[in-house]
Amino acid sequence: MTQxxxxxxxxxxxxxxFVTGKGGVGKTTIAAALAQLGAEQGKRVxxxxxxxxxxxxxxxxxxxxxxxxxxxxxxIWVMSMDSEASLREYLKVNLxxxxxxxxxxxxxxxxxxxxxxxxxxxxxxxxxxxWEVRERxxxxxxxxxxxxxxxxxxxxxxxxxxxxxxxxxxxxQTDWMIEILSNPERTGVVPVTTPEEMPVxxxxxxxxxxxxxxxxxxxxxxxxxxLPELFTTREEEVFEQLxxxxxxxxxxxxxxxxxxxxxxxxxxxxSMRRARxxxxxxxxxxxxxxxxxxxxxxxxxxxxxxxxxxxVASALADELGL
Amino acid sequence: MTIxxxxxxxxxxRLLASKEIxITCGPGGVGKTTVAAATAVMAxxxxxxxxxxxxxxxxxxxxxxxxxxxxxNAERRILPEWFKEAGVTPRGELWAAMLDTxxxxxxxIERHAPDVRTREEILxxxxxxxxxxxxxxxxxYIAMERLFEIHSTGAYDLIVxxxxxxxxxxxxxxxxxxxxxxxxxxxxxxxxxPYRSRVITMASRPFQxxxxxxxxxxxxxxxxxxxxLFQSMHAGFIERAEAVVRLLGERRTTFVVVSTLESTPLAxxxxxxxxxxxxxxxxxxxxxNRTLPDYLRDPEALATASALExxxxxxxxxxxxxxxxxxxxxxxxAESFINFSLVARREAE
Numbered sequence: 001m002t003q004x005x006x007x008x009x010x011x012x013x014x015x016x017x018f019v020t021g022k023g024g025v026g027k028t029t030i031a032a033a034l035a036q037l038g039a040e041q042g043k044r045v046x047x048x049x050x051x052x053x054x055x056x057x058x059x060x061x062x063x064x065x066x067x068x069x070x071x072x073x074x075x076i077w078v079m080s081m082d083s084e085a086s087l088r089e090y091l092k093v094n095l096x097x098x099x100x101x102x103x104x105x106x107x108x109x110x111x112x113x114x115x116x117x118x119x120x121x122x123x124x125x126x127x128x129x130x131w132e133v134r135e136r137x138x139x140x141x142x143x144x145x146x147x148x149x150x151x152x153x154x155x156x157x158x159x160x161x162x163x164x165x166x167x168x169x170x171x172x173q174t175d176w177m178i179e180i181l182s183n184p185e186r187t188g189v190v191p192v193t194t195p196e197e198m199p200v201x202x203x204x205x206x207x208x209x210x211x212x213x214x215x216x217x218x219x220x221x222x223x224x225x226x227l228p229e230l231f232t233t234r235e236e237e238v239f240e241q242l243x244x245x246x247x248x249x250x251x252x253x254x255x256x257x258x259x260x261x262x263x264x265x266x267x268x269x270x271s272m273r274r275a276r277x278x279x280x281x282x283x284x285x286x287x288x289x290x291x292x293x294x295x296x297x298x299x300x301x302x303x304x305x306x307x308x309x310x311x312v313a314s315a316l317a318d319e320l321g322l
Numbered sequence: 323m324t325i326x327x328x329x330x331x332x333x334x335x336r337l338l339a340s341k342e343i344x345i346t347c348g349p350g351g352v353g354k355t356t357v358a359a360a361t362a363v364m365a366x367x368x369x370x371x372x373x374x375x376x377x378x379x380x381x382x383x384x385x386x387x388x389x390x391x392x393x394x395n396a397e398r399r400i401l402p403e404w405f406k407e408a409g410v411t412p413r414g415e416l417w418a419a420m421l422d423t424x425x426x427x428x429x430x431i432e433r434h435a436p437d438v439r440t441r442e443e444i445l446x447x448x449x450x451x452x453x454x455x456x457x458x459x460x461x462x463y464i465a466m467e468r469l470f471e472i473h474s475t476g477a478y479d480l481i482v483x484x485x486x487x488x489x490x491x492x493x494x495x496x497x498x499x500x501x502x503x504x505x506x507x508x509x510x511x512x513x514x515x516p517y518r519s520r521v522i523t524m525a526s527r528p529f530q531x532x533x534x535x536x537x538x539x540x541x542x543x544x545x546x547x548x549x550x551l552f553q554s555m556h557a558g559f560i561e562r563a564e565a566v567v568r569l570l571g572e573r574r575t576t577f578v579v580v581s582t583l584e585s586t587p588l589a590x591x592x593x594x595x596x597x598x599x600x601x602x603x604x605x606x607x608x609x610x611n612r613t614l615p616d617y618l619r620d621p622e623a624l625a626t627a628s629a630l631e632x633x634x635x636x637x638x639x640x641x642x643x644x645x646x647x648x649x650x651x652x653x654x655x656a657e658s659f660i661n662f663s664l665v666a667r668r669e670a671e
Contacts, residue, residue: 023350024587147350164448164544198355230658235651238643242651247641251652254637257626261617265627265662266655268615300661 011220011320012041012140014188015133016180018155018216020145021192022202026224029304030192030296031144032059033312037322039075040313043139046132049080050125056080056144059309077138086124122157123174130177133186151189152206155181155214181216188219193283195223195276200283207287218291222316223280225298227273230266239266294319334578337606338365338480341576343473343569344606347485347494348580349590353611357580358484366416367405371479374417376469377486395422397472417478426464434555434562449548461486462497470566495570495601502563576606583613583669618666623659631656 011017011034019031028049035047046069049056057065057080062072067085069077132141145151158174158181165171181187189210193203207218231239241247243263251259284293296315299308338344338361346358355377362375374397397419405412428445435441444450465486473481485494552559569575577598581591591608598605617623630637631653638649 024582024584025351198353199351230654231651235647235654238647238651239655241643242641242648242655247643250641251630251637252626254640255626255629255633257622257629259626259630261620261623262627262630262655262659265615265618265623265659269658269662300664 011188011190012038012043014186014219015139016129016141016143016187017219018143018145018151018187018189019192019222020147020151020189020206021222022199023147025192025194025199026296027147027192028055028059028144029308029312030190030222030224030316031142032056032309033316034190035076035140035142036073036309036313037317037320038140038142039073040317041322043075045076046138046141047076047078048129048141048143049078050144050146054080058304059306061306081125081128083121083124086128090124090127122154123161123170123177126154126157126181127173127177130180133180134176152209152213155189155210155216159215178215181214184217184219187216189216190220190222191218192222192224194225195227195280195283197279200279203283204286207291218288220292220294221283221287222294222296223283224296224312226280226295227269227276227298230270230273236270239263239270243267292319334361334607334609335364335368337576339369341480341606342478342574343469343481343483344576344578345483345485345570346578346580346609348594349587352580352582352587352591354580355484357578357609357611358482361578362416362418362480362482363412365480365482366400366414367410367412369414369480371414372417372477373414373480373482374419374472374478375482375484376419376465376472377421377484394420395425414479419472421464421468423461423464426468430464430467431555434558436554440551440554444548444551447544447548447551449544462494463501465494466498466566466570467562470562470569473569495597495603498563498566502560571601571603573604576604578607578609579605580609580611582611614662614666614669618659618663619670624663627656627659627663631660 017034019027019034021027021030031047035045038045047056049065054064057063057072057078060072060076060078062070062078065072065078065080067079067082069079072078129141129143132138145154158177161170162174162178165174191203191206193199203221207221210216210218242251248260248263251263287293294316296312296319299311301308301311344361346354346361348354358375358377362373366373397417400416400418402412405416431441431444431450435444465483469481469483472478579591579595579598581587595605595608634649634652634656635645637652638645641648
């Protein structure tokens with residue numbers, strides 16, 4: 001199995017990490033584990049939940065999270081993105097327009113403008129994240145970013161706005177955001193995938209799109225739920241011999257119970273692993289060799305909560321040589 | 323291609339025989355596209371007639387799932403030879419289309435624009451290019467819009483729709499209504515009026531001032547120009563959006579919820595099913611994808627696996643294979659069973 005050429009150049013030296021990937025690959029778990037590792041490196045980490053589903057908070061067994069970051073563990077703060085709250089903060093900080101509460105017209109105007117002018121919601125999201133980086137409120141911001149396609153929209157939002165808006169206050173704002181996002185030493189995208197057909201295809205496509213449509217860089221790819229290697233070639237030969245009816249019967253006789261489902265399950269595990277290995281190879285072949293691939297083993301325990309976050313974090317630490 | 327395990331109750335097959343539209347939906351990553359493709363293949367094989375599988379697919383996943391390149395915005399027939407190669411003789415025809423959001427929007431503008439000049443101006447407007455191309459929810463809208471259009475041609479007996487990936491599985495249901503609301507918004511008029519007449523009304527002044535400072539005048543002019551143009555198509559859009567919403571609620575439309583048995587997708591799928599019922603939409607089937615085989619949950623088999631784990635050496639000596647190699651192997655086999663049975667039991671919950 002592969003390991004990246006040496007330790008990736010300071011994954012945790014960066015200030016802003018976008019963790020993304022196809023739905024269902026365990027993006028949130030990986031984002032939480034990266035935040036955990038960052039904190040273990042002595043960083044003050046902000047983990048941001050973009051979809052506001054509260055999934056990220058649950059990884060640290062904290063209560064519901066809000067726009068205002070709340071500390072969930074030593075060195076780790078969690079917030080939920082809310083583009084309207086972000087607008088309110090922006091107006092207050094930059095234009096000194098105090099906006100208290102949910103005033104009807106503003107909320108409606110915002111909804112409207114956000115729907116009308118694409119990129120507005122995205123820019124408020126990305127803007128808030130970049131602002132946290134610029135103001136150095138935290139050493140590292142880990143983003144549980146939306147599924148593949150949407151993250152491209154977010155990362156390219158400042159440029160898109162820049163192309164559309166030629167003057168005005170927004171223009172001067174997008175410039176410094178682009179600077180942060182396009183500096184690979186400060187910002188990185190971390191796609192998460194599983195070694196399965198569709199997630200791998202989507203990851204490859206995502207890395208192409210990030211290169212083509214955004215100024216951001218992919219700094220690592222996490223392959224989640226990698227099944228353990230069950231047998232060596234030699235062992236596999238023996239295993240095949242065990243599956244003959246007479247030997248299966250002999251095993252069953254010793255144990256006093258039918259052993260065939262147990263052997264059948266092992267065969268299933270082997271073929272699942274083999275199918276996955278092919279997708280892993282495909283990913284490796286197409287991926288830029290400079291981008292490290294971090295493999296996280298399949299967890300047979302329950303996912304969610306601090307326990308699994310720590311397990312995944314330690315698997316990642318092994319891969320990163322931390 | 324993964325074939326989803328067939329639901330045990332009234333079969334998906336029978337459901338498809340009596341419907342004109344089947345919409346697969348569910349959380350991300352559960353294999354919606356694969357299920358949509360497999361469903362359409364099954365319908366084409368078992369029933370006669372023309373079956374279309376339709377997807378809004380920024381990631382070209384349907385092409386992957388069907389194992390073909392080169393399907394696009396126009397419907398394309400899956401050639402009978404390909405079925406023959408796979409050893410299947412379909413009774414009907416299978417067609418596929420993968421929607422290109424931009425091309426579909428352009429087609430929509432062409433249909434609704436009152437005259438050539440308006441059409442050209444809209445297509446050239448920078449804001450329009452941006453909305454139609456990047457605006458994520460526009461996928462949702464265009465999927466429902468194209469479904470309506472293709473269905474109304476009556477060219478297909480069954481249309482299987484793979485819903486676009488979205489933040490919330492329900493977004494596409496609301497897309498037509500949101501689009502209609504959007505174009506009849508009062509705020510739209512606020513935005514348009516000052517740039518049209520250059521008279522700022524009392525009501526819109528504060529908003530305009532903030533907007534001007536933040537966004538700059540050029541951008542606001544682009545916005546207002548765009549919406550003034552769009553206003554001319556207003557009635558057509560709203561009428562259309564309402565018709566789409568009606569079609570989704572009709573008896574000939576059914577929804578197929580897809581999920582895996584993992585806890586997060588399952589919870590989302592449950593919510594989704596409830597929401598369908600609340601809206602009086604027809605929930606025709608639930609497809610549980612990637613389930614592990616039943617024998618993994620058999621307590622007797624688990625007991626045997628535990629016994630094997632503990633007594634691997636003893637078992638190995640009773641066999642005619644090399645015990646030094648066989649014993650660790652047997653232990654691994656047992657451990658693997660125990661691991662997978664844990665997952666299988668969790669799924670069963």
